[in-house]
Amino acid sequence: MNTTLEKLGKFGVVPVVVLDDAKDAAPLAKALCDGGLACAEVTFRTDAAEESIRIMTSQYPEMVVGAGTVLTTKQVDRAVAAGARFIVTPGLDPEIVRYCIEKDIPVTPGVVTPSELAQAYALGLRLVKFFPAEPSGGLPMIKALAAPYNMMQFMPTGGISAATLCDYLRYEKIFACGGSWMVKGSLITSGAFDKITELTKEAVELVHSVREV
Numbered sequence: 001m002n003t004t005l006e007k008l009g010k011f012g013v014v015p016v017v018v019l020d021d022a023k024d025a026a027p028l029a030k031a032l033c034d035g036g037l038a039c040a041e042v043t044f045r046t047d048a049a050e051e052s053i054r055i056m057t058s059q060y061p062e063m064v065v066g067a068g069t070v071l072t073t074k075q076v077d078r079a080v081a082a083g084a085r086f087i088v089t090p091g092l093d094p095e096i097v098r099y100c101i102e103k104d105i106p107v108t109p110g111v112v113t114p115s116e117l118a119q120a121y122a123l124g125l126r127l128v129k130f131f132p133a134e135p136s137g138g139l140p141m142i143k144a145l146a147a148p149y150n151m152m153q154f155m156p157t158g159g160i161s162a163a164t165l166c167d168y169l170r171y172e173k174i175f176a177c178g179g180s181w182m183v184k185g186s187l188i189t190s191g192a193f194d195k196i197t198e199l200t201k202e203a204v205e206l207v208h209s210v211r212e213v
Contacts, residue, residue, distance in 0.1 A: 012207035025052035029060040031193040035200025043069040057083030134159025
C-alpha cells in the first residue's frame, strides 16, 4: 500500500475538516498536531479549501493532508498542486479513480453497496471509504460487505463519534475512521483551538486503547 495511506492507517482516525476561511488553517493544523493527529482531510466543499491545504502543508510539512469531497479531475489537480497527498471522493467515480491511479495519487472513493465495492475492486483498489457510514448501516453493514470481499479494507466516515470509534477500530477490516467531532465548524469559527487539541488527544487515546502503535 502507498506509504501515505499507511501513515493514515497508523493514525487510526482522520479529522474531516470543513474550513470556511483559510485564516483558520494554520491554527487548526497546529491544534491537530499538538493533539497527536498530524493528518487531515480538507473537504472541497468551500472556496477556502485549496488555500487551506496550501497553508497547512507549507507551514506543517509533517502533516499528511488530503482533499475530500473531490468531484472532478480538475479538483484533483488543484488539490495536489496545493499540496494534498491523497484524494477522497464521496462516491465511486471511475474517471477520477483512473485519473488518480495514472498519476500515482492515492485515492479512496466512497462506496455503500456491493456493486460499488465490486467496481472499486475491479479498478484495482483495496481500500475504500464507506460513506455515509452510520446512516448506511454502520459496522454491521461493513462486516456484511467484507464477507465476500475479504481482501478489502474500509475507512468509514459519516456520523462516527468518540462513542463509536473503538467499536469500528476493533474490526480488523477497518483501516481508519474519518471523523469530524474534534473539528466541528463551531469550534473552528469560534477559535476554540485549545478545545480541538483536547478532543484530538482524547481521540488518539481511544485509538491507542484499541490498537498497538
